[in-house]
Amino acid sequence: METRPKRVFLALSRSLRTTLFLTIACAGIASTVYADNDTQYDDPLGDSVDLDLISDIERQPVQISDIDTENFEIGISGGLLSIEDFETNPVVVGSLTYHVTEDFFVEARFGTSKIGTTSFEKLSGGASLLSDDDRDIRFYDLSLGLNLFPGETFIFNRWAVNSGFYFVGGVGSTEFAGDQKFTASGGVGYRIIANDFLAMNLQVRDHIFETEITGESKTTHNFEVVAGISIFF
């Protein structure tokens, strides 16, 4: 005769056995399915077998034209442009870059901003050196860039993003006070490559041109600081 505790124990163990059996059976089914896949596509212990199977795929000669080349980068940035003697104003810059090699790139940029007022204009009251139309400033430049120190930047302990510094230098033209000025420009930038097609950058650039606006001809340095986003295509 079974005692009550014994009965309870037996009943429990029976139900446990059934559950266990069911679980094992299910796991078995599932693993068979996985195992099936494994033998078909890859097997951790039999790489050579896999490779033979894969090499049997009917394939054709590589079509170079089918490979997407992404050497162009189009971007937009915004920031501040300081015009010597004429305050600092917001600037918007559009750019098109062609990456020639991993080290060199060529870049065309177009930017637009406003010219502020000189301290002379402020102090004199009404006197104005420039008409309102002449207070728009537009510039373009063609530059050669050199990538420096490509590598990874670590964000805390967790993330690593591709990044790099670059130097740029070139020539262009600035429409300043109604005149076109031959402009040499150069600067340095920092680029973070977020993924295969998206990058973010920060650039500081000096635009150097001559003006006669204050009465004498002088070389002016006009600094631009912009942050932007760009897409590779």
Add this chain to the structure above:
Amino acid sequence: MNVSKNISRLLLVLACLVASSTANANSSAKSESDKPPNTKVTKVVDPYLEMRTGPGRGYPIFYVVEEGEMITIDKRRTDWFKIETNSRHEKSGWVHVTQMVRTVNADDAFVTFPNSSLSDAADRKWEWSMSGGDFQGASLISSAVTYRFTRNIAVQLQGSQILGDVSDGLMLVASIQHSPFPHWRLSPYFQLGTGVLHTEPFSTIVQSEDRTNQTVNAGAGANLYLTRRFLMFLDYRYHTVLTSRDKNEEISEWKLGLSVFF
């Protein structure tokens, strides 16, 4: 008590079925995506292929593809290829062209990629250049597109901005160029061209009037191949500007620039 036990077993069985069917679904999805487009698959025949996190030698190597493995080429940026492995690891990263040319096609022939050697530079078709220089005392900024019909003959369309002390100008010139020795590293060329020159004298100068004239020019220059993607050039042109006045204007143009090939 029994009812609840049965229900729990039923649930367990259902869960198992769901699990195994998901496994099935996963595997079928995997096999679909594993099937690569055939025209982008090559096989590694070197002992190994180094995969980097980015398209540049400064980015770290994070994986090595073994000899015999199949790789699918995804895209190219400069001399770097983004590839995916077709093995169970499914890694994707960037590989340099010098390693990619050591992979083989289905017929066991090495894959050839364009622009992988200096001699390819002479066979290029399209070229884009930018330059700066002097236009009879004024500053000159130029940009040009060149199309090469043969190794020797090319046509060029060039746009220039001229920034002078007394006037500004814009010039558009089409020219034909002949390079007698295209395979030389420092290769000379000769050119003939024609175009239009638009001049805008500054308003402070008396008798200022915008004018547009035709210009014909002849010139010569030399290309110096720096790398297989870059060249530097020095260019001289002698312009005759056909004016409506008694005398035509004679203008010398010098410039130094850089070209890239496509």
